[in-house]
Amino acid sequence: MKRVLVVSDSHGNMGNLSEVIKRSKDIDMLIHLGDIQGEDELLRSMCNFPVEIVRGNCDFETNNKLYLTIELECHKIFATHGxxxxxxWGxxxxxxxALEEGCDIAMYGHTHVPEIIQGDDITVINPGSISRPRQMNHKPSYILMELLDNxxxxxxxxxxEK
Structure with missing residues (x-):
């Protein structure tokens, strides 16, 4: 089993994300879906597992790519800011x-609103924002994805929650 922490839109405020990393158990990877705003190395220094980061629309001084494809277990993930x-708009x-890249999971951020949409060919997830939520409850959010061996x-x- 692999456990992947999926976050987005920290916008340079690493407090909540740092706390989530401390509280999370047995994480194998972290995927940050952009708008980290220059805190790439700080995030990597907080983690003792692989970290993947894509470029968001507020990430100006970065070499991060607009999207990544990541293979985990028997799944292929398309990760982008969006x-x-x-x-x-949809x-x-x-x-x-994502489908053109052969992926069965697509991840994005940008809207600051979490969602999980499971379809026949692809599952699309958005962890929301770890620092600037826009959904009704206005709580910072993230997704913990578990990929089982089967x-x-x-x-x-x-x-x-603080």
């Missing part, structure tokens, strides 16, 4: 881009 795929372009995947949406 602004280049117009996610504020997930269709993002879903098609191919099953579980997505646990969590809200950060």
């Amino acid at each position: 602004h280049a795929y117009g996610v504020e 997930i269709e372009r993002l879903s098609y881009a 191919g099953e995947v579980f997505y646990n949406l969590n809200y950060f």
Whole structure:
């Protein structure tokens, strides 16, 4: 089993994310979906596991890519911030881009609103924002993804409580 912490839109405020990392048990990887705003090395220094980061629309001085494909267990993940795929108007372009890359999971941020949409061909997830939430409850959020050895995947949406 692999446990992956999925976060987005920390916007340079690493307090909540630091606390989530401390509280999370047995994490194998962290995926940050952009708008980290220059805190890449600080994030990597907080983790004793691999960290993948994509470039968000507020990440100006970075070499991070607009999207990554990540293979874990028997799944292929398309990770992006989402602004280049117009996610504020829907997930269709993002879903098609992920499918074209042979992915069965697509992850994005940008909207600061968490969601998990499980379809026949692809699952699309957004962890929301770890520092600037926009959904009704206004709680910082993240997703803990568990990939089982038998191919099953579980997505646990969590809200950060101080």
